[in-house]
Amino acid sequence: PPDPASRTSYEAGDIAQCDLWFPPIQLPVGFGQQRRATQLPVLTMVTGYSRWLSGQLIPTRAAPDLFAGWWQVISRLGAVPRTLVWDGEGAIGRWRHGKTELTGECQAFRGTLGAKVVVLKPREPEHKGIIERAHDYLERSFLPGRTFTGPEDFNAQLQAWLEMVNQRIRRALGCAPTDRIVADRAAMLTLPPV
Numbered sequence: 001p002p003d004p005a006s007r008t009s010y011e012a013g014d015i016a017q018c019d020l021w022f023p024p025i026q027l028p029v030g031f032g033q034q035r036r037a038t039q040l041p042v043l044t045m046v047t048g049y050s051r052w053l054s055g056q057l058i059p060t061r062a063a064p065d066l067f068a069g070w071w072q073v074i075s076r077l078g079a080v081p082r083t084l085v086w087d088g089e090g091a092i093g094r095w096r097h098g099k100t101e102l103t104g105e106c107q108a109f110r111g112t113l114g115a116k117v118v119v120l121k122p123r124e125p126e127h128k129g130i131i132e133r134a135h136d137y138l139e140r141s142f143l144p145g146r147t148f149t150g151p152e153d154f155n156a157q158l159q160a161w162l163e164m165v166n167q168r169i170r171r172a173l174g175c176a177p178t179d180r181i182v183a184d185r186a187a188m189l190t191l192p193p194v
Contacts, residue, residue: 008048010047010048010049011048011049011187012049012050012180012183012184012186012187013049013079013081013082013184013185013186013187013188013189014048014049014081014082014083014187015047015048015049015081015082015083015084015085016045016046016047016048016081016083016084016085017045017046017048017085017128017130017131018043018044018045018070018084018085018086018131019043019044019086019087019089019128019131019132019135020041020042020043020044020061020089021041021042021044021055021134021135021138022037022038022040022041022042023037023040023042023138023139023143024037024139024143025037025040025143025148027040027148027150027151027154028148028149028150029150029151030150039060040057041057041058041060041061041066042055042056042057042058042138042158043055043056043057043058043066043069043070043073044073044131044134044135044138045070045073045074045077045084045131046130046131046134047077047081047177047181047184048081048130049180049183049184049187050173050177050179050180050181050183050184051130051170051172051173051177051180052077052166052177052180052181052184053134053162053165053166053177054073054076054077054162055073055138055158055162056069056072056073056155056158057069057151057154057155057158059151061089061090061091062091063091063103063105063106066089066091066092067091067105067106067109070109071109074113074191075191077185077188078185078191079184079185079186079188079189079190079191080113080114080115080188080189080190080191080192081115081188081189082115082116082188082189083115083116083117083118084110084113084115084116084117084118085117085118085120085128086117086118086119086120087119087120087122087128088119088120088122089119090103091103091105091106092106092117092119093106093117093119094119095119095120095121095122100117100118100119101119102117102119112192112194113189113192114189114192115189137165141161141165142158142161142165166178166181
């Protein structure tokens with residue numbers, strides 16, 4: 001039977017949805033080389049309670065680049081959401097035999113953070129609708145009219161845009177993410193010392 005439709009509410013500090021966004025652009029990476037959208041992952045994260053949007057262009061989907069980028073996003077947030085939700089990204093893990101099966105690298109990273117990582121069942125994108133809508137918003141609002149000289153320029157422009165966009169009122173919240181982020185961070189886990 002079809003899934004019932006409803007709006008989910010989130011507790012402060014509880015959850016963040018994570019994913020990779022592949023912007024439909026060509027980006028110069030030096031020495032006359034360009035990278036296509038499928039080669040340019042942007043690690044994105046949205047907290048459930050405050051809808052705080054974060055992102056970081058990373059070099060590849062490989063585990064070292066993904067976890068380095070994920071750490072940058074989390075450390076910029078200043079705290080660790082208690083549950084981090086992913087779909088079946090190869091470096092993170094997969095859904096198998098009715099449960100989440102994380103990679104060794106993800107288990108180590110999760111252990112350092114002290115957070116729970118959940119991998120969603122395949123073909124159920126409605127369970128991470130916040131991050132999917134954020135990707136659509138990035139494509140419609142961040143990309144149009146912009147040019148980038150390279151990965152550093154892309155990340156600099158993205159961070160400036162995110163700072164501005166997190167101050168905009170969200171209809172679903174009735175306020176801006178900046179109005180809720182203090183309470184959200186206060187309920188999250190503290191950043192690990194290492």
